[in-house]
Amino acid sequence: MTVKFFATLKLKLGVASVEVDAEPGLSVGQAIKRAEQSTGRSFWSDIFDKQGKTFPGGMVLLDGANIAHQNGVDTPVGDAETISVFPPAGGG
Amino acid sequence: MAFMGTMLRVNLTDGTIKKDPTPIELAKKYVGGRGLATRLLMNEVDPTIDALSPDNKLIFATGPLSNTNAPTGGRYMVITKGPLTGGIASSNSGGEWGAYLKKAGYDLVILEGKSPKPVYLSVMEDDVQIKDAAHVWGKRVPETTDTLIAESGQKKAKVSCIGPAGENLVMFASIMNEKHRAAGRTGVGAVMGSKNLKAIVVHGNKKSPIPDPNAFRDLVKGKIATIKANGITGEGLPKLGTKVLDNIINENGMYPSRNFQDVMYDGTSHMSGEALVEKGYLKRNSGCYMCPIACARNVELPNGRKGEGPEYETGWAFGPLLGFHDLNVICDANFLCNDLGLDTISAGVTIACAMEMYEKGYIKKEELDNGPELTFGNSEALPYYLYKMAYREGIGDKLAQGSFRFATGYGCPEFSMTCKKQELPAYDPRGVQGMGMSYAVGNRGGDHVRSYLIAPEILGSPEKLDPQAVEGKMQWLFIFQNLTAVIDSSGLCLFTSFALGADDYADMLNAATGFDLTTAQWLEAGERIWNMERNFNLLAGIGPETDTLPRRFFDEPAQRGPNKGKVHRLPEMLPEYYQLRGWNADGTMPQAKLEALGIE
Structure with a gap:
């Protein structure tokens, strides 16, 4: 599956996305850890607090659906194709 | 004071x-x-x-x-x-x-x-x-x-x-x-x-009189520290400005394109806030008076043109809404509107309306006076018709009335994406139920900054709400409308509210004015302002029948993305909103409500 990076995270990593292996049962959190390994850069703490919850303004979407309304980082990726990762951002 | x-x-x-x-x-x-x-x-x-x-x-x-x-x-x-x-x-x-x-x-x-x-x-x-x-x-x-x-x-x-x-x-x-x-x-x-x-x-050089300037300065220092420590106001907005929202809103499936006929746009990454940085157009950010956030974009294009912007709403209204994503065209159109003194949201949404009408045969080619065709994706049309609008030349004279009057003149008001005749901003109501209600009942018509429910519904600030949920949303709308009225009236920027809460504003207002009002009393002032504005509209003949959205959002479900199949659910929320406001069930305002709030 594809893990896409946005906003300051994209600028920090210098890549728009990476592909990770996603076997059945893999969680979103595990997929993001694999994406960290793939980029060679640590960014988990840019997105999540110590409880694994996204900071205000940050979000992780699984095929567009926010994992905050599912099981957070424990949400199984299922047959989703894309994870979108956003660090805190906002505007109007 | x-x-x-x-x-x-x-x-x-x-x-x-x-x-x-x-x-x-x-x-x-x-x-x-x-x-x-x-x-x-x-x-x-x-x-x-x-x-x-x-x-x-x-x-x-x-x-x-x-x-x-x-x-x-x-x-x-x-x-x-x-x-x-x-x-x-x-x-x-x-x-x-x-x-x-x-x-x-x-x-x-x-x-x-x-x-x-x-x-x-x-x-x-x-x-x-x-x-x-x-x-x-x-x-x-x-x-x-x-x-x-x-x-x-x-x-x-x-x-x-x-x-x-x-x-x-x-x-x-x-x-x-x-x-x-x-x-x-x-x-x-x-x-x-x-x-x-x-x-x-x-x-001038006069200072505002503050009862205890040292205490006020210390208080303010704490609020600035809170703003700088916040991920949105301390990091996201300074680095990428409001335009960081392009991808956020698109990925959430509520980024309107082609006059709100679609809820996503495939070329977003080419014109996003990130692209503005990656293409080297963004030179620096800057801030307004006493602003610790500094979200303004200072841009220089390859053609040498310089200016500020575009903000999120402008980039959308002059790009994806019209079916293209050329950042040069978008920025130049933004500069042109600043020069001519045109609202970018209403200008873009009005042209989008005209494009849909042209493609569907309501506007004839001969009406364009040999100007660029009003078709989605035709970026040549944007600066041409902006100029025509500003100078009221040719069809621009009709466009200068805004999309509602323009479309109504052709017998098809359904193509006007407006509330109370003002053009909608860049969040599709089918993807975010509370924000859609904010448009529908807004006192100044279609608008996003009088109760920015995108903050909780999408950005998770101060807490994350499900954008498709309707239960409990009207309480949030009520509070956001009242608090925003206080923030606006205080003279501060709404963006501070990503980091500050109602108590923070009450602290600063009391310290500056010497008043001794509770947070609840300041919020009641916000409620008073909201009701007074509503009363002005009712007296002007803008009745509760205008508390609605364009039919498109009820009749045409989102075609793709995470909100596929969704429509806006206004009828489920409007009665609750009226009830929370203490208004009559038909949306009119009882005299007793005005009296209770002390509105003469």
């Missing part, structure tokens, strides 16, 4: 200028700025008048925190009866002009009547004069600004002015200050143009 204690009353018909005491006793009930000015407008203007007649009044207002060192304390508001909606018009701008009006010694300027010839108002502390503006009438915003600063003899003088669009009474003309900052929405620039008033130039 934070107020300068004096307001200017300028009669443009007979040229008289009066310096009246600011009614500070009313500030305990209406805060200042938006609230106090709306109160004065209600006292002095019949809501049923023609907005562009000399009977209308135009009020430039600062808040008690303007010209203080409170974070973002430089804003001002323009309040009047608006030509676009026919109801309360109220538009808010940053930069430094607001602070400088107070430095000149004045909390508000009330403009009455109509000058027999083009003039501008010069406010240099005690020296206040109406001056001839024949030499800048017809000029664009940058030339007007430079000319009037030079004439003032004060390099730091600040100019708030209209461009050709305001002079030509385009119904969504903006008022621009410091060339790039806009009181953009609700057509306040047209009212200024109708009065033959080109500009207000301000300068």
Whole structure:
């Protein structure tokens, strides 16, 4: 599956996305850890607090659906194709 | 007490200028700025008048925190009866002009009547004069600004002015200050143009009186630290500005394209805030008066053109909404609107409406006078029709009325994406139920900054709400509308609310004014302001039947993305909203509600 990076995270990593292996049962959190390994850069703490919850303004979407309304980082990726990762951002 | 204690009353018909005491006793009930000015407008203007007649009044207002060192304390508001909606018009701008009006010694300027010839108002502390503006009438915003600063003899003088669009009474003309900052929405620039008033130039060196300046400074330091420590205001907005939202909103499946016919846009990454950085167009960010966030974008294009922006809404309205994503075209169109004094949201949404009508055969090719075809994806059309609108040439004369009147003129108002005749911003209601309600019941029509429910529904600030849920949303809308009225009226920027809460604003307002109101009392002032604005609209003939959305959002489900199949669920929420507001079930306002809030 594809893990896409946005906003300051994209600028920090210098890549728009990476592909990770996603076997059945893999969680979103595990997929993001694999994406960290793939980029060679640590960014988990840019997105999540110590409880694994996204900071205000940050979000992780699984095929567009926010994992905050599912099981957070424990949400199984299922047959989703894309994870979108956003660090805190906002505007109007 | 934070107020300068004096307001200017300028009669443009007979040229008289009066310096009246600011009614500070009313500030305990209406805060200042938006609230106090709306109160004065209600006292002095019949809501049923023609907005562009000399009977209308135009009020430039600062808040008690303007010209203080409170974070973002430089804003001002323009309040009047608006030509676009026919109801309360109220538009808010940053930069430094607001602070400088107070430095000149004045909390508000009330403009009455109509000058027999083009003039501008010069406010240099005690020296206040109406001056001839024949030499800048017809000029664009940058030339007007430079000319009037030079004439003032004060390099730091600040100019708030209209461009050709305001002079030509385009119904969504903006008022621009410091060339790039806009009181953009609700057509306040047209009212200024109708009065033959080109500009207000301000300068001074006065400080706002604060009861205990040291205590206030210490208090403010804490609030600034909170803003800087927040991920949105301390990191996201400074680095990428509001345009960071392009991908966020698109990935969430609620980024309207092709006049809201689609809820996503495939080329978003090519014109996003990230792209602005990656292509090297973004040179630096900058901030308004006393702003610790500094979200303004300073851009230079490969063609050498420089300017500020685009903000998120503008980039969307001049790109994906019209079916293209050329950042050069988007930025140049933004610069053009700033020069001409046009609201970018209403301008873009009106052209999108015309494109859909043209593609569906309602507008004939011969009506375009050999101009570019109004088809989605045709970026050539954008600058051409912006210019035509501003100068009211050809079909631009009809477009200058906004999309509702334009589409209605062809018998197809359903293509106008408006609420109360004002064009909608860049969040599709089918993907975010609370924000859709915010549009539907907004006092100034389709608008996103009077109750920005995107914060909780999408950004998770202060907590994450499910954007498709309807239960409990109206309580959030109620609180956001009231709190935003307080923030606007205080003279601060709404962006501070990503980091600060109601108690923080109450702290700063009490410390600045010397009032001793509880947070609940300040929020009640916000509720009072909201109800007063609603009452103005009801008296103007804008009834509860306008508390709705374009049919598209009920009849045409989202076609793709995470919101596929969704429509807006307004009927499930509107009765609850009326109930929370204490209004009648039909949306009218009981006299007892006005009395309970102490609205005379």
